[in-house]
Amino acid sequence: KVVASLVWAPHQFVFRQLFESESSTWTYILGCRETGECVIIDPVLETVDRDLQVIEEMGLKLKYALNTHVHADHVTGSGVIKTRLPTVKSILSQHSGAQSDIKVGDGDSVHFGGQILMVRETPGHTNGCVTYITGDLSMAFTGDALLIRGCGRTDFQQGSASLLFDSVHQKIFTLPENTAVYPGHDYKGRTSSTVKEEKTLNPRLTKSKEEFVEIMNNLNLPMPKKIDDAVPKNMVCGI
Amino acid sequence: KVVASLVWAPHQFVFRQLFESESSTWTYILGCRETGECVIIDPVLETVDRDLQVIEEMGLKLKYALNTHVHADHVTGSGVIKTRLPTVKSILSQHSGAQSDIKVGDGDSVHFGGQILMVRETPGHTNGCVTYITGDLSMAFTGDALLIRGCGRTDFQQGSASLLFDSVHQKIFTLPENTAVYPGHDYKGRTSSTVKEEKTLNPRLTKSKEEFVEIMNNLNLPMPKKIDDAVPKNMVCGI
Numbered sequence: 001k002v003v004a005s006l007v008w009a010p011h012q013f014v015f016r017q018l019f020e021s022e023s024s025t026w027t028y029i030l031g032c033r034e035t036g037e038c039v040i041i042d043p044v045l046e047t048v049d050r051d052l053q054v055i056e057e058m059g060l061k062l063k064y065a066l067n068t069h070v071h072a073d074h075v076t077g078s079g080v081i082k083t084r085l086p087t088v089k090s091i092l093s094q095h096s097g098a099q100s101d102i103k104v105g106d107g108d109s110v111h112f113g114g115q116i117l118m119v120r121e122t123p124g125h126t127n128g129c130v131t132y133i134t135g136d137l138s139m140a141f142t143g144d145a146l147l148i149r150g151c152g153r154t155d156f157q158q159g160s161a162s163l164l165f166d167s168v169h170q171k172i173f174t175l176p177e178n179t180a181v182y183p184g185h186d187y188k189g190r191t192s193s194t195v196k197e198e199k200t201l202n203p204r205l206t207k208s209k210e211e212f213v214e215i216m217n218n219l220n221l222p223m224p225k226k227i228d229d230a231v232p233k234n235m236v237c238g239i
Numbered sequence: 240k241v242v243a244s245l246v247w248a249p250h251q252f253v254f255r256q257l258f259e260s261e262s263s264t265w266t267y268i269l270g271c272r273e274t275g276e277c278v279i280i281d282p283v284l285e286t287v288d289r290d291l292q293v294i295e296e297m298g299l300k301l302k303y304a305l306n307t308h309v310h311a312d313h314v315t316g317s318g319v320i321k322t323r324l325p326t327v328k329s330i331l332s333q334h335s336g337a338q339s340d341i342k343v344g345d346g347d348s349v350h351f352g353g354q355i356l357m358v359r360e361t362p363g364h365t366n367g368c369v370t371y372i373t374g375d376l377s378m379a380f381t382g383d384a385l386l387i388r389g390c391g392r393t394d395f396q397q398g399s400a401s402l403l404f405d406s407v408h409q410k411i412f413t414l415p416e417n418t419a420v421y422p423g424h425d426y427k428g429r430t431s432s433t434v435k436e437e438k439t440l441n442p443r444l445t446k447s448k449e450e451f452v453e454i455m456n457n458l459n460l461p462m463p464k465k466i467d468d469a470v471p472k473n474m475v476c477g478i
């Protein structure tokens with residue numbers, strides 16, 4: 001288990017948000033300016049070169065490659081990153097059923113320099129979905145549990161609309177209202193939201209649990225194009 | 240001329256960054272939580288609906304639609320925004336040669352609630368390029384004068400590589416090194432940079448002025464697809 005550092009230095013926080021346009025995935029780099037240690041959340045295979053260049057050019061050293069869950073729409077960059085930078089450890093939920101160097105669950109923290117990411121399990125889109133939250137509660141990286149005015153689908157990969165509803169209400173909507181929500185994807189060019197906005201404006205998650213389940217069970221979406229390729233690769237944390 | 244408010248409340252600052260994927264344009268919404276007043280920088284015609292929805296859902300009231308310059312690659316959303324919200328005033332550089340409700344130049348400030356954007360003229364990509372800077376110098380909206388690891392081209396619309404070099408060095412690189420650079424475009428999914436990074440890593444602007452001019456005069460790029468449509472429309476600040 002990863003244990004939080006007791007020293008937390010918000011003014012030394014470094015942050016970059018990066019977009020992968022084919023799968024509309026948001027990747028995040030969070031670092032500690034003082035020590036140079038950093039983490040990456042949800043890297044995508046196709047943009048590993050860009051992301052490692054950003055990290056290097058910011059003078060940072062990558063410690064962990066975190067995934068919010070086992071993705072079905074793109075292959076994680078974690079595997080290639082570990083090949084390039086052998087000291088990097090991959091991190092996934094203990095309930096993901098997938099391979100990773102470190103498994104995390106409720107109450108765990110990931111630390112890099114003086115910075116902390118706290119882990120909350122937010123299953124429902126998949127069993128192994130987690131939300132990573134900065135030490136000051138100012139930012140939540142929600143993966144596909146909570147998207148801007150939406151949420152991840154629940155019709156494959158152990159999906160459960162009922163479980164997702166509880167996760168978002170109990171683990172994300174209980175954060176401070178001004179916590180920024182940084183999602184796993186956005187398909188309309190939006191970069192972030194807030195807990196308050198999603199609590200009041202999310203067209204699905206403002207509904208009752210029964211209505212939410214009804215909506216989620218009737219989306220009738222086609223399968224993600226890459227699912228048969230991506231999931232097996234992501235179960236071993238990338239090629 | 241727009242005069243700055245003397246009251247400046249950084250903790251009341253609201254910020255959203257939005258992407259328009261066809262022209263790879265970044266649009267920015269900056270607001271004052273206390274008063275609800277906000278501005279939009281470089282809105283794009285195609286994403287006006289999204290942007291106005293974001294503003295409305297954040298409980299903000301749009302005061303100004305700012306453009307960093309007369310764009311050649313997309314039609315500004317300013318015109319449609321003014322039709323929808325008749326109290327909104329458009330803002331462009333006094334040297335743009337274009338129509339707008341308010342013209343700004345060096346030393347002017349745009350205020351909305353307790354927030355301030357300061358104007359620095361940064362010509363070279365066009366004559367009417369300006370950079371908007373937040374009151375605490377923490378963010379610079381550089382339009383196409385300075386892009387992440389790049390810069391706007393200088394081969395049409397009064398373009399001058401020599402002038403652009405001076406603008407960036409004298410008006411942007413003189414900001415604090417940790418000032419975040421928010422560009423007019425990014426074509427690789429990057430959202431921001433810093434003055435320090437661009438001063439040290441920009442492959443063009445770290446060169447001597449002579450080398451920079453040589454690089455810029457030999458890019459041999461095709462004309463932007465929309466230039467003949469976009470420029471006349473943007474000269475009247477949008478349809």
Ligand SMILES: [Fe+2]
Binds near residue numbers: 069070071125144152
């Ligand atoms: Fe997913």
Ligand SMILES: [Fe+2]
Binds near residue numbers: 310311312364383
């Ligand atoms: Fe431009």
